[in-house]
Amino acid sequence: MSTPKDDLIATGRRTISPNYAPAPIVFERGQGVWLTDSEGNRYLDFVAGIAVCSLGHGHPQLSAALSAQAEKLLHVSNMYFTKPQIELMEHLTDRSFADRVFLCNSGTEANEAAFKLARRYQSRVADRSNKSTILSMKSSFHGRTLASITATGQPKYHDGFAPLAPGFEYLQFNDIDAVERRMDDDVAAIVVEPIQGEGGIRPASEEFLHTLRQLCDQFDALLIYDEVQTGVGRTGSLFAYEHFGVKPDIMTLAKGLGGGVPLGATLATEEVWKGWKRGSHASTFGGNPLASCAGQIVLNVIEEQDLLTNAKQRGEQLRRGLQELTEEFDALKEVRGVGLMLGVECGAQAKTIAKSARQQGLLINTAGGDTLRFVPPLIIDESDVAEALQRLRAALDELNL
Ligand SMILES: Cc1ncc(COP(=O)(O)O)c(C=O)c1O
Structure with a gap:
C-alpha cells in the first residue's frame, strides 16, 4: 500500500522538469544543522542547500527579520531605494575591495553581469573595442x-546547447605557463574561482x-573572481581572495549571501563601473527588500557571532577527522579545501559513499564526480562535526571499503 509520502514523491517525479532527480525524501523543516523529513527522520545537513544555508535552518534572527520585512514591504523595483538594499550594498562595499554593487x-x-560589465568597460571606457x-x-x-x-570549462555542461556565446576560451587551472602563453591584447577579462x-x-x-593579477595589469584586462561558492564566510574569511592577498576588479557572490x-551580487571598483550607464543592465527582482534583508542579516550574524573564526576552527576539526578517515579507508584519497569548504577525493565510489552517508542520516554530496563535498552551515559546533565524522565512518564501514 502506498503511503502519503510515496504519493507525494510520485507526483513530484511526474511533474518536476527532467533535469532534476531528487532523492526520495520530502523535507518539512529544519533547525540549526538538522533537517527533518515528512516521516520525522532527522538528517545532519552538510550540504546546506549546496553551500547556501550559511546560518543553518530556522535561524531565529533571520526568520524574525524576514517575517517582519515580509509584513512591511516585499518589493518595489530598482526605480526606488529601500533601506535593506542600501544597508546591504554599504556592508558589502565597506568589507571588500569594491565601491559599488549590482x-x-x-x-x-x-556572472552574466560581470561578463557584460567587463566587455562594456573595455569597449566604452577604455576604448579598447x-x-x-x-x-x-x-x-x-x-x-x-x-x-x-x-x-564553464566543462564540455558536459555544453552538450546540446550550441551555438554557445562567442568570445570565451579555456585555460588549464593553476597552469601559469598556459596563461602566460595565451595572454594578449584581445583579452577583456579572466574569470576564476579562487577555489x-x-x-x-x-x-x-x-x-x-x-600571476593572473600581474598579467591582467600588464595587458589591461580585468580580473573577475567568481566567489559564488567561496564567498560570505565559507572559507573562514569573508571572501576567499583575502587568503591569497590578490584583489580582483570584479567579484560575484550568491549562494551563502542570502542564507537560503x-x-x-556583482561587486566592482568605481573605475570598472564606469562601463555601465543608466539602463545598461537591470533585474526586476534584484536587491528587493526581502532578499536584501536576508543578506544584511547573514552578514551581521557572521560578524556578531564571529562565524569566520568558527568556520576556521570547525573546518580544521573536520579536516583532521577526514584526514584520519583517509588514512584508515583506502577508498578515500585526498582531503582538499579551506575552512568549511572541504572535499575528499575518492574516485568512482563518491556517489555510493554519499548515498550510504544519507542512509546513516548524514547529507553530503559530490563535486567533480569523484569528490565528496562538505559545506555545512557556518554555525556548526564541535559536536556536529564529531557526529558527522562518526556517521561517515559508519557509512564507510557499511560499504566495507
Ligand atoms: C562558482 C559558482 N559560480 C556560479 C554558480 C551558479 O550559481 P547559481 O546556481 O546560483 O546560478 C555556482 C553554483 O554552483 C558556483 O558554484
Whole structure:
C-alpha cells in the first residue's frame, strides 16, 4: 500500500522538469544543522542547500527579520531605494575591495553581469573595442545561463546547447605557463574561482592568482573572481581572495549571501563601473527588500557571532577527522579545501559513499564526480562535526571499503 509520502514523491517525479532527480525524501523543516523529513527522520545537513544555508535552518534572527520585512514591504523595483538594499550594498562595499554593487538573484546572473560589465568597460571606457575575449578555467563552473555555461570549462555542461556565446576560451587551472602563453591584447577579462567548487574543491595556488593579477595589469584586462561558492564566510574569511592577498576588479557572490533566500551580487571598483550607464543592465527582482534583508542579516550574524573564526576552527576539526578517515579507508584519497569548504577525493565510489552517508542520516554530496563535498552551515559546533565524522565512518564501514 502506498503511503502519503510515496504519493507525494510520485507526483513530484511526474511533474518536476527532467533535469532534476531528487532523492526520495520530502523535507518539512529544519533547525540549526538538522533537517527533518515528512516521516520525522532527522538528517545532519552538510550540504546546506549546496553551500547556501550559511546560518543553518530556522535561524531565529533571520526568520524574525524576514517575517517582519515580509509584513512591511516585499518589493518595489530598482526605480526606488529601500533601506535593506542600501544597508546591504554599504556592508558589502565597506568589507571588500569594491565601491559599488549590482544586486541580482543567483550566481549565474551575477556572472552574466560581470561578463557584460567587463566587455562594456573595455569597449566604452577604455576604448579598447578589440578586447572582448574572456578567459576562463578548465573544470570551472560559473552557472547555467548561456554565457555562464560557455564560461564553464566543462564540455558536459555544453552538450546540446550550441551555438554557445562567442568570445570565451579555456585555460588549464593553476597552469601559469598556459596563461602566460595565451595572454594578449584581445583579452577583456579572466574569470576564476579562487577555489573551484563544482570542479572538485580545488584551491588555486597563490602563485597562480598573483600571476593572473600581474598579467591582467600588464595587458589591461580585468580580473573577475567568481566567489559564488567561496564567498560570505565559507572559507573562514569573508571572501576567499583575502587568503591569497590578490584583489580582483570584479567579484560575484550568491549562494551563502542570502542564507537560503535567492540573492546574488556583482561587486566592482568605481573605475570598472564606469562601463555601465543608466539602463545598461537591470533585474526586476534584484536587491528587493526581502532578499536584501536576508543578506544584511547573514552578514551581521557572521560578524556578531564571529562565524569566520568558527568556520576556521570547525573546518580544521573536520579536516583532521577526514584526514584520519583517509588514512584508515583506502577508498578515500585526498582531503582538499579551506575552512568549511572541504572535499575528499575518492574516485568512482563518491556517489555510493554519499548515498550510504544519507542512509546513516548524514547529507553530503559530490563535486567533480569523484569528490565528496562538505559545506555545512557556518554555525556548526564541535559536536556536529564529531557526529558527522562518526556517521561517515559508519557509512564507510557499511560499504566495507
Ligand atoms: C562558482 C559558482 N559560480 C556560479 C554558480 C551558479 O550559481 P547559481 O546556481 O546560483 O546560478 C555556482 C553554483 O554552483 C558556483 O558554484
